[in-house]
Amino acid sequence: MTLEDWGWTPYFAEQFTPWGKRGYLPARVIRGEKNYFRVCTASAELTVRFAGKLRHRADGRADLPVVGDWVAVEPQAEQRGIIQALLERKSFFARNLPGRRKGKGRERIEQQGIAANVDLVLIVSGLDRDFNLRRIERYLTLVGGSGAEAVVLLNKADLCADPEGCKMQVEAIASGAPVHFCCAHNLEQIEFLFSYLQPGRTLAMLGSSGVGKSTILNGLLGEQRQKVGEINETIGRGRHTTTHRELFLMPQGGILMDNPGMRELHLWGEKEDLAESFTDIEELATGCRFNDCRHLSEPGCAVLVAVTAGQLSADRLSSYQKLKEELQNLQRRR
Template sequence: MTLEDWGWSPFFAKQFRTWQSRGLIPARVIRGEKNYFRVWSENGELTVRFAGKIRHRADGRADLPVVGDWVAIESQPGRRGLIHALLERKSSFARNLPGRRKGKGRERIEQQVIAANVDLILIVCGLDRDYNLRRIERYLTLVSGSGAEALVVLNKADLCADPQYYQHEVEGIAGKSVVQLCMAKDPEQLDFLFDYLQPGKTLALLGSSGVGKSTILNGLLGEQRQKIGAVSDAVGKGRHTTTHRELFLLPLGGILMDNPGMRELHLWGEEEDLSESFTDIEELAIGCKFSDCAHKSEPGCAVRVSVENGNLSSSRLENYHKLKDELTNLHRRR
């Protein structure tokens, strides 16, 4: 195995020069534990911690290493090491992780990087009770700001009477992203993913709990390496079987990140990210009377005319407004 198999490229090599001269070695974070990381380096797999100065210099948690990151480490005896620096990310899929400050009650905002240095994000949805077009729009908006590309995977096609109907529906909102039907419980049906695998390319599985992310991973690994869990009959949701993010090297080449199921997906990004995930609305907006039309109650709004004519669904426009408001709010508070 080489660093290139794990995704090392000139983009990182260039940044690494300054660290190399200090005797550090490059490594990729493949798994995060509570107090330490597992990384892959030219010396194989190592257990590392980060040097205190990284925490001190960090402006927020987004400046700390996450799974997928490339870091500069000082090798230590006993297959251990110390992270001295985080290399700039080529892409990062991040969400806003709202929470309340202890005792203060005021909501805080914080960027949480979920997947770093990923080339292709597989947005996995179940064609069972998980299916939600508006959530897919949310994912696509986050991917458009991440620097990665998206592939929508509609899994559990066997549980759906008319999977093509849903594929068509998602294609209607997915822009240039490909939408694939999938039945991961039969690993032979995963061949369509081979087209996306290549040595050094990183893919990540994202989606709600129970949609079959780990089943897809096991299918591509050709072994039951990752635990999978049944979906609850009562609520139709997964049981959060996967609890850690982790990178796996695939036998056919390529790297795949498995993730825990996500409950909440608050946006982190810029308003411009919407112009990629909602190109249809942005294009219609060219025909609005006012160049700053909000497509709400302005006269001469071409977007609303489109909804009235049935060419644009009102729920898509509603979701566009909702996501836009979320980004505007975020921007104000940052």
């Protein structure tokens, strides 16, 4: 096992040079616990904390390490170490953790880092009660602003009467992202994912609890490494079985991140992130009479014309407007 297997590239090696001179080791954060991280160096797995100065220098949480980050570690005895520096990321996702009030003040906004240096995100959605185009649009917007590519994976095809039809519905809103469906219990149906998992490439699975992320991981690994949980039949959702983000080195090459299911995904980004997830609307908008058209009731609105003509669904437009407002509010508050 080498650092390259874990995704080390010249981009990180160059940044690491000054830290290497101090005797620190390059390492990737592969698992995040509450108070410590597990990292992988070229020769060992270490349990590490981050240096106090890293915490103080940080003005927001984004500057603290998350799973997927490349870091400079000062080794200590007994397979331990201290993270002394965080290398610049190639991609980064975060979400907004709103609604935590301190006293009577306004609703706080808080950035929570999810993962770093991910090349491709598998947006996993279940073809059971989980199936929801609006939620998929939200995930696509998250990925659109992150620097990673997106692929939509519709799992539990065995529970759906028309997976092909669902796939087409998703393709219509996916702005060109590939869409696949599968049943994770059937290895033959998930083997195509190996074509995305090339050596040194990092894939992350995101999606609600219970959509089958850990089942997919176990299938590809060929062993039951991650615990899999039953669905709560009354509410049709998972039970948050996976509680930590973790990177797994795949035997065939490539790195796959399993994630805890997300309850609610509030975006952390900019309204420009919508350009990738709503290419159809952004393109139509170039035909609107006003540059700052909100596509509500303005005269000469090309987007509303497309809705009337049945070329664009009204639900998709309102989803776009909702996400745009969410991102604008966030920008104002930051």
